[in-house]
Amino acid sequence: MNPDLQIVGAGLTGLTAAIEAAERGWRVTVAEAHSSPGGRARTLAAPFRANLGTHAIYVDGPWWAWLERRGLTPPIVGAPRQAGLVRAGGRLGPWPAELSRAIAALPAEAPAEESLRAWLLRHVDAKTAEAIIAVVFIFTFDHDPGRLSAAFAHQRLRRALAGGVRYVVGGWSTLVDLLAERAAGLGAQIRTRTRVPALPAGPTILATSLATARRLTGDSSLTWPGGRTATVDLGLRADGGPDWFRVLDLDDRIYAARYSLADPTLAPPGHELIQISAACAPGERKADAELRVQHLLDQSWPGWRAAVQWHRSALRTHCTGAIDLPGTTWHDRPAISRGGALTVATDQSAAPGLLAEVGIAAAQLAVQQLGETSTPAEAYERV
Incomplete structure (x- = not known):
């Protein structure tokens, strides 16, 4: 039938x-x-x-x-307590409290007709605006979230930072x-x-x-329209690894997370699984995006190259949902x-x-x- x-x-x-x-x-x-x-x-x-x-x-x-x-x-499991790091101005450090305050102080609504960057510049200074735009990369996977609709980006920013993220075991x-x-x-x-x-x-x-x-x-x-993102997945020996769960690179639009720290079933004993997303501008090659990822790891995980046991990378286009x-x-x-x-x-x-x-x-x-x-x-x- x-x-x-x-x-x-x-x-x-x-x-x-x-x-x-x-x-x-x-x-x-x-x-x-x-x-x-x-x-x-x-x-x-x-x-x-x-x-x-x-x-x-x-x-x-x-x-x-x-x-x-x-x-x-x-x-499900929540994010582990290990600290997250933020790279800004070439330096690694904790999440800047002033950035949270700036986001919280934004108006409750943003216009759909205006770009996120133009809207932010009416409320915060240029440095803070670009930092917020970089954060928006995490849930848009776009190389320049500042060009997106302010309403689209702002609604998702508020929700993403409100908590409630869980990882499937x-x-x-x-x-x-x-x-x-x-x-x-x-x-x-x-x-x-x-x-x-x-x-x-x-x-x-x-x-x-x-x-x-x-x-x-x-x-x-x-x-x-959709995002264009390079992904890099690494299986690493855990010995001598750093004490962070995730790194957000505001300079280069990169997000890295040690998912096996939240869910140990994702990697063999004594190993870690780290998955990384890097925004790719139109025409940027995967190899160039991988170099940016490597520079971030050199700074955040010294000695990571010698610990690599498995590696995979890809360039993903229109695979990360809609952007408005x-x-x-x-x-x-x-x-x-x-x-x-x-x-x-x-x-x-x-x-x-x-x-x-x-x-x-x-x-x-x-x-x-x-x-x-x-x-x-x-x-x-x-x-």
């Missing part, structure tokens, strides 16, 4: 959509090109269980509440397994190693990247409903949220919109 709904992509977005639809009693099939579900939320196998995507989950968001209602919350795959098991338990069929060459007939949710959705549909309007430029909001991003029985749910779609939450909200909206137009079976009959 034909499924009521076909979902392309078994990442966090696709699995959420599968659960939402299956809870409505729909017959769901999920096609995943990879050998296992997860998409960009996959975690590498031991010995160094590095995540492919973002590493924290915001427990104050609607997605966490959605997981709680279904008993799907994964085991065992990496993102722990959560992926919980979602996949629930979807399968509700009757959804998850077919891995299944590449979809053309747009499926019948009710469909494309839970992919915008680029893949654009290729499958031929719809050139499926595009939106001045004059735009999430409402202006590519619409989820594409006409008929087709919906597109990505982390760059017209949905609210922070980072991966956008894709989750898009998945929920896609299922809701398909259900409001007609039952999937009825829509299938008309296609």
Whole structure:
């Protein structure tokens, strides 16, 4: 029998959509090109269980509440007590208290029409403005967050600094397994190693990247700005390592964290897993970004080169969610409903949220919109 709904992509977005639809009693099939579900939320196998995507989950968001209602919350840990370091003006030191005070003193609302940099310069001096802009890199992955919409950046800055960040024990795959098991338990069929060459007939949710959705549909309007980031993952011997959990480089837009300090299961005994993101300007080569990362490590972890046991790096484009430029909001991003029985749910779609939450909200909206137009079976009959 034909499924009521076909979902392309078994990442966090696709699995959420599968659960939402299956809870409505729909017959769901999920096609995943990879050998296992997860998409960009996959975690590498031991010995160094590095995540492919973002590493924290915001427990104050609607997605966490959605997981709680279904008993799907994964085991989590908070950030360890080890101090974080900030690099500013070429020097390493503790988080500057004056920066927190400056952020707290900003107006509660910022305009969508104005750039973050222009808005900040009306409230703080240029040095403080650039420091705040550098902090915004952590949750936008953009090389120059000052160019983004002030409303977009400021809302996320307030939420990110309010706390509530937790790390999933065992990496993102722990959560992926919980979602996949629930979807399968509700009757959804998850077919891995299944590449979809053309747009499926019948009710469909494309839970992919915008680029893949654009290729499958031929719809050139499926595009939106995203970040360009170099990632460097290192497995290191722990002997003689420094006593910090994370380093934020305000000078070079780099964020490094020793995730195995929060979750020791991510690395073998006596070893550490550090994952690093570095903003890349248009045209900047991965090798040049890696050099900047190495200079930061030389300063923050003396002797790190001799301790390296494993190394991986990549240049990731449009893989870190949507960014909104001045004059735009999430409402202006590519619409989820594409006409008929087709919906597109990505982390760059017209949905609210922070980072991966956008894709989750898009998945929920896609299922809701398909259900409001007609039952999937009825829509299938008309296609």
